[in-house]
Amino acid sequence: MSAxxxxxGLAPAIRAGGVLANGDYQVHRDFVDFIVDGRPLLFQLSDLDAVSPLASDIPPAIFTTHVRRLLLEAQAPLEEGRYVIYGCPECEGLECGAVTAVIEKAADGSDDFVWRDFAWQTSERADLELNGYHGIGPFRFRGDEYRAALGQLLAEGDEAQHRRRVLLIGARVATLAKLAAALRTIGVGAEIAADAAGVPADELRTYGAVAFGPTVPAATRQSVRAAFAAADVPVAYVDGLAPIVPLLVAQIEDALDRSPQEQRRLTHLAAGPRAAELDVTSTCRVQLTAYRMDRLSRTHVHEVFDEVLEPGRHRVPLAPRTTKGTSYVVARTSTHVLVTPTSALPG
Structure with a gap:
């Protein structure tokens, strides 16, 4: 088949981390995704939980090697001129499986690059007949556009690893300590402070988000915002909904997501006492988890939905016991997380 x-193009993306309903941790990964014809290539692979080789938490020398491989300036890591396009987000080992493809210069002698023969690969050789992605590619990219996008990464590097830190502001020391521990477990740096007064601008620039506890006074919030504004540091601000660690982690994951809105799988979430409403842009697995606090401030967790959804708007019924009292819903795909109180949707 001709390409x-x-x-x-390239765009920032994340593998959403979090504290799952069963207590397991899912590691947060920042990476650069491939944008083909205006859409993330990862979305064409349905419900694949994976990251590109251009992850921000790998050593700079390895990151540079991955970029040069894509530019065909370094040897292919696999047989038959195959390159890893997406790999396991936990270990990146080939034995866990990876999406690979042949990358080569166009056969007509032009400066164009061709990606072809996409396959799921778990060993040194790919079996295209058994594990090929026959509906994806081949793609032919114009050389100047391709080189410019990847060359920009070499010129600027990737700063995500320096911005994957969160400043936690609040009075509940025990809750903040648990939250910081959970964030660090999934790969997000976290520090606890009473405010941001006197913090050097260079240190403020290392934060990607600031999370406020529910009881933080308005004056403190304004002071923190003023400190970041004075240092000319754009950060995302998170107003903690409740002292529930998995819920707060989900809010922070949403805040750290730097991917463009138009390139997200999950773009809308609202919930009421009886149903949740969500929009997805590509076929993917969606998990909904409800959190609620009873009158004794005890946390209750309910896994209410876990299915593969087609693109479009969906309405998911919620059982009354899952939304009784003060409650919240978290929607999760492999790449995005959204959070909403159950008061966000009438009825």
Whole structure:
């Protein structure tokens, strides 16, 4: 099959971390995704939980090697000229499986690059007949556009690892300590402070988000915002909904997501006492978890939905016991997380 021209670009993306309903931890990963014809290539692979080789938490020398491989300036890591396009987000080992493809210069002698023969690979050789992605590619990218996008990574590097830190502001020391521990477990740095007064601008620039506890006074919030504004540091601000650690982690994950809105799988979430409403842009697995606090401030967790959804708007019924009292819903895909109180949707 001849390769048709496609546009090539790059965009920041995440593998959403979190504290899952069963108590397990899912590691947060920042990476650069491939944008083909205006859409993340990862979305064409349905419900694949994976990251590209251009992850921000790998050593700079290895990051540079991955970029140069994509530019065909370094040897292919696999047989038959195959390159890893997406790998396991936990270990990146080939034995866990990876999406690979042949990357080569166009056969007509032009400066164009071709990606072809996509496959799921778990050993040194790919079996295209058994594990090929026959509906994806081949893609032909114009050389100048392709080189410019990847060359920009070499020129600027990736700063996500320096911004994957959260400043936690609040009075509940025990809750903040548990939250900080959970964030560090999934790979997000976290520090606890009473405010941001006197913190050097260089240190403020290392934060990607600031999370306020529910009881933080308005004056303190304004002071923190003023400190970041004075240092000219754009950060995301999170107003903690409740002292429930998995819920707060989900809010922070949403805040740290730097991917463009139009390139997200999960774009809308609202919930009421009887139903949740959500929008997805590509076929993917969606998990909904409800959290509520009873009158004794005890936390109750309910896994209410876990299915693969097609693109579009969906309405998911919620059992009354899952939303009784003060309650919240977290929607999760492999790449995005959204959080809402159950008062966000009438009825």
């Amino acid at each position: 048709e021209y496609a546009t090539f």
